[in-house]
Amino acid sequence: MAHNINFDENTRRHSFFSVKEKAWHGLGQLIEQYPTSKEAILHAGLDYQVEKTKLVTHPNLETNDESENQLIPVPGFYATMRTDTKAVLGVVGKDYQIVQNRDAFTFFDSIVSGDGILYETAGALGQGEKIFITAKLPEYIRVGKDDLIEKYLFLTTSHDGSGSITAAFTPVRIVCANTLNAAMRNMTNVIKIRHNSNATERLKMAHQVMGISSRFSEQIGQVFNSWSKKPISDPQLKKLIEFAMAPNKEVLGNVKDGKLNALSTQFTNIVDDVYEYALSNPTQQLPTTMGTVFGAFNAVTGYFQNIRKFADDEAKVKSILYGGTGQLRTQKAFDLCTDFVRHGSDLFSMN
Known part of the structure; x- marks a missing residue:
């Protein structure tokens, strides 16, 4: 399954949407009109929450004695888990801050208060541990000398502790894991934000660092x-x-x-x-x-x-x-x- 698009067992849908152009391998939702951020989250199946839970181990796995009073917490480490499917997405440290999928869209919404962003694609990979969003900026937005206005603005983040929140421009329209990797190789005006306590606030202001401003x-x-x-x-x-x-x-x-x-x-x-x-x-x-x-x-x-x-x-x-x-x-x-x-x-x- 080269695309690695998440399949949600609860909704029986692939967590992906695409505007106008046919979705990858016919998967996901193909829509005709550019959605708002709230609509994009629903179309892409990104309307799930992730939480940190205590990571525990069991000293008697060989004896199959798995009673709760035998569980031993692993200090300093937590599991990230989807609250809807209960899928464990990764293992993170105590300082790791989850940026919920809806908060990832605040980066785009804060550019023009949510009005005018042209969301092209969005989706989740694996069990939902990695998400991506690609969009085009409206004409009244300026990026440096305007040479980036025709490129895709994308954001990707993970819930498994594997990397930073990344926002950048790319000529690649992201529809799967392969094109996400291609976009990462061809990105410009890059900003990366660590998953710490002020990640969401920094995300709201990231577009200013990238040189994006309104005419x-x-x-x-x-x-x-x-x-x-x-x-x-x-x-x-x-x-x-x-x-x-x-x-x-x-x-x-x-x-x-x-x-x-x-x-x-x-x-x-x-x-x-x-x-x-x-x-x-x-x-x-x-x-x-x-x-x-x-x-x-x-x-x-x-x-x-x-x-x-x-x-x-x-x-x-x-x-x-x-x-x-x-x-x-x-x-x-x-x-x-x-x-x-x-x-x-x-x-x-x-x-």
Whole structure:
């Protein structure tokens, strides 16, 4: 079985999918439309969990006495096992960190927030101990001088302790063990991540190390430049901050209706802190920020980056970058600034 594609005894399907082109030896699922990451995981049969279990040995194998009280743990070593099939995938050390299959897709999703990645193939080899994903990047993504945009971006990782998580570009469309090996021999812009405690977090940022960036960054520069020329009064600034920092619909409704007495002290203190930052921080005194829409947006981002207290640096990163409060409020501020430029003061009666 040269392809070595996993056959799932539970689903009676091979763990592989391919878009448009016929799957290897007719195995796996052939689909017509590019899937989302969640769909790709299901099509490829990668929706299984892997866990570390204690590794034990038995001193009396020759006597066939296999009672549990005779089992002796092997210190410092663990077995990795699929929770669905109970297949043992490998033996690893105590510091080995499992990166679940769904987490492997965070590498691709983090490039453009999951929108636009063209997943071509994905699958599992052996009993599921090794997985691979190949994809094409959308046209609005830039890679260095754009010479890699037509190549496949692929990621492979294992659950048996045999190697690092590897992401790279290759001209080879991976459909089996043989083409995975060929892709590994012809890869460029390579990054390798060890299976340790911060592997998943490093995976989210790996595309930046590989030189992958969105052309949207150029467009954002143009947007911010136009915002720096759009004036906003102090009362409008205060209202925009209140709208942006409202944690739920109830608070937002009270802000809209002017029910200041219904607002919590905690919320009003946060608004005051952002407003004070907008008016007094040295970075807010520049011509591009003082009294401008860009200054309003910069006040919200600056609050989370420089004023807000976090338990530690990890908590701060999660809040600002990985879907936490900082990222949500910043996105709301961005949307409000965009609408304000279009509608002016009418914005606050429209929201």
